[in-house]
Amino acid sequence: MAIKDIYEGVLAFQVDKVKELTRTELEAGTDIQTILNDGLIGAMDEVGQKFSEGSLFVPEMLMAAQAMKAGLEILKPHLTEEVSHSKGTVVIGTVKGDLHDIGKNLVAMMMEGAGLSVVDLGVDVDAEKFVEAAKENNAHVVALSALLTTTMPAMDTTIKAIKEAGLDTKSIVGGAPVTEAFANQIGADGHSDDAPGAVELVRRLVGA
Ligand code: B12
The missing domain is CATH 1.10.1240.10 (Methionine synthase domain)
Known part of the structure; x- marks a missing residue:
């Protein structure tokens, strides 16, 4: 009720x-x-x-x-779970042109809760900023969120920039319009439909 x-x-x-x-x-x-x-x-x-x-x-x-x-x-x-030390670092943000942040915030909260260190870049984040933050924080994973079909291409641009920068950082993508097929197409290392799935995905990627 x-x-x-x-x-x-x-x-x-x-x-x-x-x-x-x-x-x-x-x-x-x-x-x-x-x-x-x-x-x-x-x-x-x-x-x-x-x-x-x-x-x-x-x-x-x-x-x-x-x-x-x-x-x-x-x-x-x-x-939040009981945790003593970080199990990995995730840089998260909503991609360029997109201002939706509720789902991204939920994913970030659950990751923190699972003992991961989370660097949240906010919304409307361009590819360079993701790359810089991944470098600065020695991120294991970059997590990209998009809620608009028109901003999904910015995920592709960002993943390309991460690869071009030669970083040893995995990338994951999510948000209502993002599918597994799209994730594969742009060469992401993973995709999940929801926040608990995102946590599982990162755990798998960092071996935690
Ligand atoms: C709230 C909302 C807004 C708010 C956003 C407030 C905020 N601070 O976020 C406001 C009013 C600002 C807004 C604006 C617009 N919106 Co809007 N919005 C929504 C709405 C109703 C809910 C989104 C939401 O918060 N859902 C709840 C969260 C918890 O779910 P979620 O974001 O999907 O996240 C979950 C998963 O996707 C996943 N996930 C999310 N991120 C990530 C990242 C990773 C790495 C992983 C693994 C998983 C993951 O985990 C989350 C938790 O389970 C949706 C409709 C919908 N149901 O999606 C429309 C919707 C996304 N909006 C839409 C539109 C069109 C707009 C506008 C263009 C409207 C306009 N004409 O101005 C603008 C665009 C502004 C911009 N540049 O971004 C359309 C998009 C259509 C499309 N196909 O592109 C939708 C689908 C509505 C519709 N049915 O038409 N919007």
Whole structure:
């Protein structure tokens, strides 16, 4: 019942309500992935659908995103495992031209929670910046996020730049429109549809 209320709260842009209900669900012992998938993420899928149909517009999409972020902040400390030292370094960012960061932030949070060191470059990050950060931080993995079909080519550009720089850094890609086939086509070392999968992927790549 309350998960449905979280879902409805995101759709109604109710930041405080989403925060409160997420906290209540956590305290009741509800599984975090259930809160995420059936509540917060599920609602954003409906928001996207309504946007496609033309029954909801950018300002509403943004308000829903703010409500979702409020819920995520409550979950953040609980996405953390007990860890003593870093198992690898990941440079993460949303590619050039793309401002979507909710999924990227969720992936970053879960990676931190899994004991990886995460350097978050934010949104609208160009290829050079990814390369520089990978060098500076001796990154094991560069993780690229894109939510727009028009910004997916920037993933290709970035992976090419990493390879041209001769870095020994793996690259992974994700975001709603990104498929396994696209990942293979641009020579990425991995792809996942969701944040837990992204963590598994990095663990495999760094051998942790
Ligand atoms: C919220 C939102 C916005 C917000 C973003 C706020 C923010 N701070 O992020 C705002 C209002 C700013 C926005 C703007 C726009 N948006 Co928008 N937006 C969305 C919406 C509704 C939800 C995205 C989201 O946060 N989902 C929830 C998160 C948790 O999911 P996720 O991002 O997919 O991430 C998960 C996985 O993909 C994966 N993942 C993500 N990153 C990575 C990275 C790696 C390495 C890995 C392994 C995995 C991984 O793990 C995450 C967690 O499980 C989507 C619809 C949708 N359902 O996707 C449209 C959507 C992405 N937007 C769309 C559009 C068109 C736009 C605009 C162009 C609209 C406009 N006319 O201005 C602008 C573009 C601005 C820009 N330059 O980026 C379209 C894209 C269409 C397309 N095919 O390209 C969508 C699909 C809506 C639609 N149905 O038409 N948007």
